[in-house]
Structures are given as C-alpha cells and as structure tokens.
Amino acid sequence: MHIPDGILDPKVWVSAAAVTGAVLYKSVKYSQRTLEHRAVPVMGAMAAFIFAAQMINFPLLGAAASGHLIGAAVCAILFGFWPSTLIMSTVVIIQAVMFQDGGITALGANILNMAIVAPAAAALTHKLMQKLSLPGSVSAIVSGWVSVVTVAAVGALELALSGVVSLQLAMSTLLFWHGFIGIGEGLITAVVLQFAIRSSFAFAAKEMAS
C-alpha cells in the first residue's frame, strides 16, 4: 500500500501531508506527556520488527500477486493509537527515504494511510470487539482485517481525488486484493500479539506510561 511519486495530484498529497502534520503534532504532544523513557526501547523493537515483517511478501494463493503486513493493528492493540502513529511513521519514513518504498511527495499520504488511518481503524475495532467481549484472538484477526481494508478504501479515495482512476474502479480493485491481504494481516496480527503479550510488551509500556 506504499504509493509512489507521480500518481497523486498535488492538491491531494499536499492536503494529506497537512492532515498528517497536524495529527503527528498531537502525537508528539501526547508522548511528551505520557511516554516514559523506559518504554521507548520496547516500542523501538516493535518498530524494527514491523519494518522486517513488511519485507515478507506472502503470495496470494493462485494469483500472481502478493501482500505483506502493515502491522498497525499489532501496534494499536499493544500500545494504543497515539504511540502507534509514531512507531508506524518511523517505519514509513525510513522505507521512503532509504529504500524508495513509497514516494517522497506521497510520504504524507502514506503516513496518513498506514500510520494514522490503519492504527485508528484497528484501535476502534479492537475497542468494539472488547465491548462485545469477544476473545483476544478474534479481535486481533478482525482488527487486522479492518485496518487493511480501511486503508485500501482511503487509498482508493486518494487515487480517485487525484483523477487518475474512477472511484468505482479504484475501490473495486483495491478492496478486492486487500480483502485477501487483510486475512493475512489478521492471522499474522493474532500470532505476533501472542508472542508480544508473552514478552509482556503491552504491560511494560502501560506500566511505564502510568
């Protein structure tokens, strides 16, 4: 879901960058109040893990296409929305600047999609699942799936607003592929969360944030 340069219209990527800037400003303010120094390496390790996991493209059965983890749901369930935006932004920025994965003018949009919309969708879904008192693994799978599909829908909207494709075609093609990729995201999220909880990552971060 990394958008390269040359596809988004300037009015779209400038607006996306402005929204991203405003949200990240709030994230910074939030972490200045609540982020404890001792929690930082735990989140740093999770950022590094998500960077690594995003490199593992899994094949979509029977199709000449692949998908990979975003990781926003893992982050959001463990650490909550605001810290997740910083963790995911770090990953997305490094991918663009060092590895040309995602464009430099599209950076604001890519952060908006994968570091803001994705953890927001996952955090909200997770909260809803908890209210319905569904088991953690179910919540992980559903939150992972919803985060990917939501990003695909927002991405489709950005493409349509850029005038490079009709909204209907962008929605149908992106949602089709990401409906499958989301299943991978959900399953990986559930497995990774098991290990992260066993490492008491969430506990560590929360304990330190209080």
Add this chain to the structure above:
Amino acid sequence: MKKRIIAWMAVSLFLAGFLSLFASSHPDGFEKAGEKAGYIERAEVLLAAPMPDYSIPGIGSWLSSSIPGIVGVLVTFAVFVFIGRRLGRKSK
C-alpha cells in the same frame, strides 16, 4: 526486559536479513490493482534512495537484498529510540 528486546531484534534481523530472500516477488495488492486500474504506470522516482527496492545497486549476490534488510532493522530501532528519548519524559 532487555533480554526480550534483544530476542525481538534477533527475530527481526532474521526476518529482514534472511527470510525476506524467500518472500514473494509478485506485485503487491496496490501494484496489482494499479495494473488493472491503470494508475501504476504513472509512478516515477523523485528521490533516489541509497538502497532502492531493498537492494544495493552493483552487488549481484544475495547480500544485495540481505544487507538492506539488516540495515533497515537497525536504523529503524535506532531512529525510534533517538526520537523517543527526546520526546518522552525521564522515569522517576
């Protein structure tokens, strides 16, 4: 906690430095959809990155894909910790 962080970093280095060599090279969902919808051919490169597409230009062997993964994991950790330490507040 330090041991657990080292374990997570070791797994990340394994994923990025080794398992990534076996990752699917098919286009991802965004590119695949873009082939059908026709937007992906508009893609261009405005900023030449040092390791484009997670490879080192000029190196032919598996190291060309392995090294960027390892560097990326270490840089991601370092950058987050650097920024986090400056943003966060000191523990009592």
